[in-house]
Amino acid sequence: MGVALRSYQEINEKIKKGKVVVVTAEEVIELVDKKGIEKTAREVDVVTTGTFGAMCSSGAMINTGHTKPRMKISEAYLNGVMAYGGLAAVDLYIGATQVAKDDPLNKIYPGEFKYGGGHVIQDLVAGKDILLEAYGYGTDEYPRKKLITWINIKDLNQAYLFNPRNAYQNYNVAVNCSDKIIYTYLGVLLPHLGNAGFSSAGQLSPLLNDPHYRTIGVGTKIFLGGGVGYVAWQGTQHDPGVERNDKGIPKGGAGTLAVIGDMKGMDPNWLWGLSVRGYGCSLAVGLGVPIPVLDEETLQYCAVRDQDIEAPIIDYSNAYPNGTGEVLGYVNYAELRSGKIHHSGKEIPTSPISSYSRAREICSILKKWIQDGDFILTQPTLALPNTESDVHFRNLAERPITNNANGIRR
Amino acid sequence: MVSTKKVVLHFPREAVERPVVCDLALRFGLTFNILRASISPHHEGLMVLEIIGENTKNEEGLKYLQEKGVEIQPLSQDIKKDDQRCIDCGSCLGVCPTSALYMDKKSYQVIFEESKCIACELCVLACPTRAMEALF
Numbered sequence: 001m002g003v004a005l006r007s008y009q010e011i012n013e014k015i016k017k018g019k020v021v022v023v024t025a026e027e028v029i030e031l032v033d034k035k036g037i038e039k040t041a042r043e044v045d046v047v048t049t050g051t052f053g054a055m056c057s058s059g060a061m062i063n064t065g066h067t068k069p070r071m072k073i074s075e076a077y078l079n080g081v082m083a084y085g086g087l088a089a090v091d092l093y094i095g096a097t098q099v100a101k102d103d104p105l106n107k108i109y110p111g112e113f114k115y116g117g118g119h120v121i122q123d124l125v126a127g128k129d130i131l132l133e134a135y136g137y138g139t140d141e142y143p144r145k146k147l148i149t150w151i152n153i154k155d156l157n158q159a160y161l162f163n164p165r166n167a168y169q170n171y172n173v174a175v176n177c178s179d180k181i182i183y184t185y186l187g188v189l190l191p192h193l194g195n196a197g198f199s200s201a202g203q204l205s206p207l208l209n210d211p212h213y214r215t216i217g218v219g220t221k222i223f224l225g226g227g228v229g230y231v232a233w234q235g236t237q238h239d240p241g242v243e244r245n246d247k248g249i250p251k252g253g254a255g256t257l258a259v260i261g262d263m264k265g266m267d268p269n270w271l272w273g274l275s276v277r278g279y280g281c282s283l284a285v286g287l288g289v290p291i292p293v294l295d296e297e298t299l300q301y302c303a304v305r306d307q308d309i310e311a312p313i314i315d316y317s318n319a320y321p322n323g324t325g326e327v328l329g330y331v332n333y334a335e336l337r338s339g340k341i342h343h344s345g346k347e348i349p350t351s352p353i354s355s356y357s358r359a360r361e362i363c364s365i366l367k368k369w370i371q372d373g374d375f376i377l378t379q380p381t382l383a384l385p386n387t388e389s390d391v392h393f394r395n396l397a398e399r400p401i402t403n404n405a406n407g408i409r410r
Numbered sequence: 411m412v413s414t415k416k417v418v419l420h421f422p423r424e425a426v427e428r429p430v431v432c433d434l435a436l437r438f439g440l441t442f443n444i445l446r447a448s449i450s451p452h453h454e455g456l457m458v459l460e461i462i463g464e465n466t467k468n469e470e471g472l473k474y475l476q477e478k479g480v481e482i483q484p485l486s487q488d489i490k491k492d493d494q495r496c497i498d499c500g501s502c503l504g505v506c507p508t509s510a511l512y513m514d515k516k517s518y519q520v521i522f523e524e525s526k527c528i529a530c531e532l533c534v535l536a537c538p539t540r541a542m543e544a545l546f
Contacts, residue, residue, distance in 0.1 A: 053499065054538065110535070187501045188536040195504030272497055274538035282538070284497060339503070339513065351504035351536070355497050357518035 004295055008379040011045050011292050015373055022046045022290075022370045024363035025204045025302060032303040041299040046370055046377070049209045049302075050223065050288035050362030051201040053354030054185065054274055057165035057236060058283045059095040060121050060263060063157040064132065066090055071144035076134040077101060078120045078151075085134070089142060093162075094120055096283035106278060110183040116281025119273030121161070124153045125225065126268035159263040161225060161271075165235035167287050169207030169255035170242075170311055173198045173331060173341075175348065178317035183278020187351050189316055196313065196341055196350045201359035202306045202333035206289035207255045209302045211248045212387065213240070215291050217380025222259060223288030223366045226270035228375070229261025231289075234384045239393035245310060248301070251330060252312045255384060259287065270362075284355075288362040290370060292377055306333035313343060323395065414462045416445070416485035416528070417472065421455035425479040431457065438471040439463060445528045458485060458529050488545050489529050491522040495541035502533035502542060 014020040021044050023031060028047050031040045064073075066089065073085040076092050080101055083094040098117035105111050124130055129150040138145045153159050174197040176182050176189035183189075186197030202208065210216045220231040235256025242254040270286030293299045310330040319326040331341045336350050369375035385391035401409050419431075426449055434440040440463035449455030461468055472482055491511075498519045502511045510526035511533055513519070533542040 052497070114540075183535075188505050188532065190505060190532075197501070197504065272539060275540060276538050277535050284499070284538075349504040349506075351502070352500035352513075355499045355518075357498045360518065 005041060005293060006045060007294070008292055008377055012376050014045055015370055015376055018371075018373055020045045020370060022048060022367045024360070024367055025049045025209050026360060026363065028299070028302050029203065029305055032299075037296055037300055037303065040303075041293055041296040044293050044299065047209065047291045047293060047299070047302040048288060048363045048366040048370070049204055049206040049291060050286070050359045050366065051167055051205045051354060052270070052286045052358035052362060053199050053201070053284055054276070054282045055163060055166045055285040055287075056097050056185065056282045058121075058161065058163035058285055059093055059117065060124065060159060061091065061093050061162050062124075062159045064090045064092065064151055065155065065157050067144055067147055069144050070142045071134070071136045071147060072139060072142035073134040073147070074136050076132065078130050078132060079115065079123065080131070080133075081115065081117050081120050096121065097280050099281050110278030111280070112277065113275045113279070113281045116273065116275075118281050118283030121263075121283055122268045122271050122273040124159060125263055125266045125271050127153060153264060160260060161229065161263050161266070162232070162258075162260045163285065164258050165237060165256045166259050166285055167206050167235070167257045167289075168200070168253050169205070169211070170250050170309065171198065171200045171253050172320070173311045173313045173336065174316040174320070175313055175328070175343075176317045177315040182317050184316045185276055185279045185282070186316065187353055188277060193343065193346050193348050196336075196348050197353055198311060198333075198336050198350060199353040200309075200311070200333065201354055201356060202309050202337065203304055204356070204359045204363055206287065206291075207257070208249060208304055208309055210289075210291055210298070211244070211250065211301055211304075213255060213384040214298060214301075215294065215380070216257070216289055217384050218382040219378055219380045220289060221375070221378040222261075222290075223286065223362055223369075224259055224261035224266070225263070225286055226267025227261055227263070227265030229259050230378075231257050231380070232260040233258040234391070237393055238385065238391060240385055240387050240389060241392045244387070245308070247304065247308050249304065249309050251310050286358065286362050288366040290366055290375070290377055306337055309333045311336070411465050412463065413465050413468060414460060415468055416458065416460050418483040418485055418488050418529070419457045419459060419475065420481040420483070421449060421457070422479050422481070423452060423454055426453065426455045427451060428478065430475060430478045430480065431459070433474065434461065434471045437474070438467045440467055440471050446530065460528075485527065485529055489524070489527050489531070489533070490543045490545060492541045492543065495539045496520060497539055497541075499538065501536045501538055505532040505536045507532070
């Protein structure tokens with residue numbers, strides 16, 4: 001680590017006094033162009049980052065309060081969407097991609113997936129009444145077996161977002177090499193490399209501004225869904241060891257964050273239920289992370305530009321579904337964001353999927369919160385596993401099931 | 411003056427089986443480009459046409475179609491973008507064949523230029539918030 005410029009405590013003192021200097025991940029690029037790294041690092045205390053896009057591994061934990069007589073819910077539906085009840089009596093978890101129970105799915109291909117967990121979460125946060133239908137098997141202390149009622153977020157004991165994997169550090173660029181249209185979580189992909197879908201806020205994205213997880217760790221306070229949240233853990237599939245370019249930026253999906261935050265302070269404008277044609281339901285999550293400029297190196301990483309970040313082009317008609325690992329090539333985010341990329345002598349129009357304008361807005365909101373003294377930074381209590389750790393992404397090694405002589409499976 | 415007009419033609423059941431669109435060329439000397447069509451015998455039909463020709467001939471041609479029982483709507487009324495539902499993700503951009511949907515390079519917001527739209531409806535398929543709607 002380079003020469004320390006300031007500590008978390010010093011930054012927080014400045015926030016309380018209203019003297020903190022905050023810039024967004026976009027503004028810092030201009031500043032560095034004008035003044036250089038050294039001077040900018042001395043002037044700027046905090047850089048705000050943000051992203052707004054589909055994050056399927058998201059969900060909400062709610063506690064409905066007890067009924068009279070009591071009930072241990074084992075099966076539950078919120079507006080017809082199944083919530084997981086395999087927890088204590090009235091704790092429920094609803095996942096973003098859970099589809100309404102009467103949805104025709106892909107039986108009429110490509111399915112519309114009109115309403116699912118992501119939509120329930122958005123409606124809950126919007127303060128709308130949600131229909132709860134629940135069943136239990138009945139026990140001595142929890143005799144009730146059936147319940148149907150309206151619930152509202154304001155009456156719930158707890159409602160918190162708990163997203164196992166958000167804010168992917170970089171991601172694939174999806175294309176379709178086949179001769180028919182395909183429907184993926186990276187959008188509708190036209191045949192013969194007809195278009196390309198990508199999903200990262202690039203130079204604004206939190207983990208691309210702190211590629212080695214020097215400041216973002218367990219306990220980092222963040223902007224989540226328009227309210228306040230925290231980094232809870234490394235996200236699922238966190239994979240710091242992905243190949244990196246000479247700037248230290250991973251050349252594909254790498255680090256991820258598990259995040260948590262009180263839904264009662266969130267805003268439906270920043271948690272948006274999605275219906276992804278042919279794929280399913282999801283939730284667009286708004287997430288922003290402040291990066292304290294502890295030293296020059298931190299700032300150097302925050303000055304990352306779209307042209308420094310490369311992403312792998314992957315064929316979602318074959319290489320992705322079959323897990324072949326084949327990469328067609330790499331493109332950077334400046335090219336992707338220009339609206340077209342070039343590959344195999346073709347000009348391919350691009351679709352961003354993740355909203356750059358909204359990511360930018362999150363950076364600005366977080367900047368304002370910090371400037372106004374409403375948002376104090378937290379020092380992580382545990383670092384995320386970095387390139388030196390032994391955490392790496394594995395595929396499932398399937399083991400065949402065989403019957404032994406007694407017919408017992410092992 | 412030569413002009414180009416994009417229209418949506420709704421064919422009632424009775425009109426489906428009469429050859430009327432070809433009359434635009436035969437009787438009025440108009441050129442047309444079929445952008446989209448779904449017309450089957452005994453059912454109501456729909457056709458999106460780009461008609462190119464002299465202004466007066468254009469009008470006469472459309473009037474003729476109306477007399478034959480075809481209902482006519484300007485195309486721009488048929489694909490709508492609901493700005494309240496649009497989150498500016500851009501999922502619709504790469505599939506739009508005419509760049510009627512594009513991203514403003516400064517604000518990074520998605521803009522819909524209705525006059526360029528040919529109503530292929532790919533954006534309706536691609537939009538995850540159902541902000542794009544076809545009103546055929």
